[in-house]
Amino acid sequence: MWNLLNGKLLSTFTGHTDWVYGVAISPDGRMLVSASRDKTIQQWQLNNGTMIRTLIGHSDWITAVAISPQGHFLVTGSRDKTIKLWDMSNAQLIDTLTGHLDFIHSVTISPDGKSIISSSNDGAVKIWRCH
Secondary structure, three states: OEOOOOOOEOOOOOOOOOOEEEEEEOOOOOEEEEEEOOOEEEEEEOOOOOEEEEEEOOOOOEEEEEEOOOOOEEEEEEOOOEEEEEEOOOOOEEEEEEOOOOOEEEEEEOOOOOEEEEEEOOOOEEEEEOO
């Protein structure tokens, strides 16, 4: 993490055993989430770089991550062709979305938190309703 005003390195987050494909910061600025080729998602305290937990649930590289605008849930996309929704408060898996025919490139969440938008190597962009 860098201070953009003076260019100084503030913190380095270590813990993944392979490439990191995506990061997201919670709306309140207190949490950072990272997604990796090591098939894990890691949740960090942004102020001091402490890892809070590791989430495991995808069967292949995790290529995309997003946090809901309210900060209540996390969305991840993977080469396993699935999108997973996680509860940010307890790291429990809420749902798994299937329907893409190839790996997920990106995920994002609508500003109202009611829809998930995903893109895939299959050439499709999908809109999913959140539960």
